[in-house]
Amino acid sequence: SKALLEIKELRTHFFSDQRVVKAVDGVTIKVGEGEVVGIVGESGCGKSVTSLSIMRILKDTPGKIVGGEIEFEGRDLIKLSEKEMRAIRGNEIAMIFQEPMTSLNPVYTIGKQLVEVIQLHLKKNQQEAKGHAIHMLELVGIPRAQEIMNEYPHQLSGGMRQRVMIAMAMSCQPKLLIADEPTTALDVTIQAQILDLMREIRKENNSSILLITHDLGVVAEMCDRVVIMYAGKVVEESDVYTIFENPKHPYTKGLLDSIPKLGVKNVRLASISGNVPAPDEMPKGCKFAPRCPNAMKECWEREPELKALDENHTARCWLYEEKEAQ
Ligand code: SF4
Numbered sequence: 001s002k003a004l005l006e007i008k009e010l011r012t013h014f015f016s017d018q019r020v021v022k023a024v025d026g027v028t029i030k031v032g033e034g035e036v037v038g039i040v041g042e043s044g045c046g047k048s049v050t051s052l053s054i055m056r057i058l059k060d061t062p063g064k065i066v067g068g069e070i071e072f073e074g075r076d077l078i079k080l081s082e083k084e085m086r087a088i089r090g091n092e093i094a095m096i097f098q099e100p101m102t103s104l105n106p107v108y109t110i111g112k113q114l115v116e117v118i119q120l121h122l123k124k125n126q127q128e129a130k131g132h133a134i135h136m137l138e139l140v141g142i143p144r145a146q147e148i149m150n151e152y153p154h155q156l157s158g159g160m161r162q163r164v165m166i167a168m169a170m171s172c173q174p175k176l177l178i179a180d181e182p183t184t185a186l187d188v189t190i191q192a193q194i195l196d197l198m199r200e201i202r203k204e205n206n207s208s209i210l211l212i213t214h215d216l217g218v219v220a221e222m223c224d225r226v227v228i229m230y231a232g233k234v235v236e237e238s239d240v241y242t243i244f245e246n247p248k249h250p251y252t253k254g255l256l257d258s259i260p261k262l263g264v265k266n267v268r269l270a271s272i273s274g275n276v277p278a279p280d281e282m283p284k285g286c287k288f289a290p291r292c293p294n295a296m297k298e299c300w301e302r303e304p305e306l307k308a309l310d311e312n313h314t315a316r317c318w319l320y321e322e323k324e325a326q
């Protein structure tokens with residue numbers, strides 16, 4: 001499909017007193033029109049920083065985009081002015097965060113905020129917008145929607161605020177929805193409802209979705225393509241079927257081994273031992289070497305490139321790289 005979003009060699013670094021943390025370090029991701037692309041990895045792999053970079057909302061952090069391009073409908077978002085960016089945020093690109101408190105205004109009621117968004121994006125009058133707002137709240141599983149309209153964000157639980165934010169993001173009918181761990185804080189029933197709702201909205205508007213998650217179950221249900229990130233880099237990418245049936249990178253295999261198997265109870269899950277290395281302990285070669293069951297001598301010495309295994313599958317690993325002639 002035609003590309004809606006093309007991130008090319010994006011580098012977002014964080015600067016503190018003594019050091020530079022390369023949170024996103026040369027990431028290339030393409031999202032086609034109507035496509036759902038998952039970015040998967042453990043916390044600290046750079047997936048959230050990638051989404052904050054697309055929205056250009058790094059300014060409350062010491063993070064800075066230092067290289068690359070973020071092409072959205074043919075325009076490089078990195079080069080837009082803050083004013084141009086404001087016209088895109090919450091309009092053509094909407095985002096659902098992990099922490100909903102930051103995007104709801106504490107001084108306005110839920111109803112006022114939702115009605116405003118709906119009036120702006122769907123060109124409805126006050127009365128229609130109010131009806132639509134209640135409908136959206138009901139759709140995301142909020143009970144007593146009518147009453148919630150008159151409440152303030154702090155009066156709601158975290159899960160309820162998350163649902164309000166999802167209703168708000170979806171009310172914009174964005175071309176691109178960025179969802180960063182959208183259902184992590186919710187219970188399983190609501191989670192399933194929200195995923196259904198995202199699928200529906202996608203079908204209705206032909207929206208694209210960039211879904212950021214550590215949950216491969218959600219990926220299996222939602223995504224067309226999957227990008228696996230580790231230590232600020234893409235380590236594997238393919239369609240969802242290939243990732244689950246024929247994973248190549250040892251990190252991807254480790255993530256898949258840690259998924260609970262249906263119907264298997266009380267079995268201790270295999271998980272990848274260790275953590276993403278701290279910035280000052282980053283190995284010189286492959287960043288995954290300290291945790292990799294397949295690590296070889298050369299893995300510690302040189303970092304592998306992202307290599308095409310076929311036209312639809314890339315991986316960054318020496319296991320799939322032709323060795324240099326000795
Ligand atoms: Fe493991 Fe080596 Fe591949 Fe890195 S390059 S994932 S250490 S086998």
Ligand code: MG
Pocket residue numbers: 043047048180
């Ligand atoms: Mg995150």
